[in-house]
């Protein structure tokens with residue numbers, strides 16, 4: 424299974440999602456590929472936001488090795504599951520898809536926990552207190568991902 428986590432900047436939410444899912448697949452000894460990307464290009468090459476690094480560290484995860492990258496059309500071909508953090512990311516990812524098979528790979532990540540609710544992971548970039556909440560939401564979603572796809 425190849426899984427791509429996608430947000431806007433690839434420095435706050437999707438790096439946390441990548442780090443959390445990697446930890447869970449390691450614990451389950453699943454041989455998956457997990458990466459993350461942003462729909463925007465402002466933070467290509469950047470380290471994750473220091474606030475995401477801090478909340479990850481508080482939960483025992485080191486995400487400092489990650490670097491920002493922008494999603495590209497080939498990702499829709501190469502990955503099996505593509506998870507959008509919010510509805511705007513979701514729409515932008517779909518613009519890159521060129522077949523129904525590619526479109527079917529794209530889901531809102533929180534629908535893994537609560538199917539059909541179409542809940543978004545709030546963008547924590549412009550506030551300082553949203554990061555723990557983002558972590559908790561993504562932890563629940565990633566638990567659901569390994570339960571559903573990790574056999």
Ligand code: 4NP
Nearest residue numbers: 430431432433434435436548
């Ligand atoms: P992310 O958060 O999409 O969770 O990585 C953001 C990071 C940067 C910006 C917006 C959101 N920005 O506008 O630079």
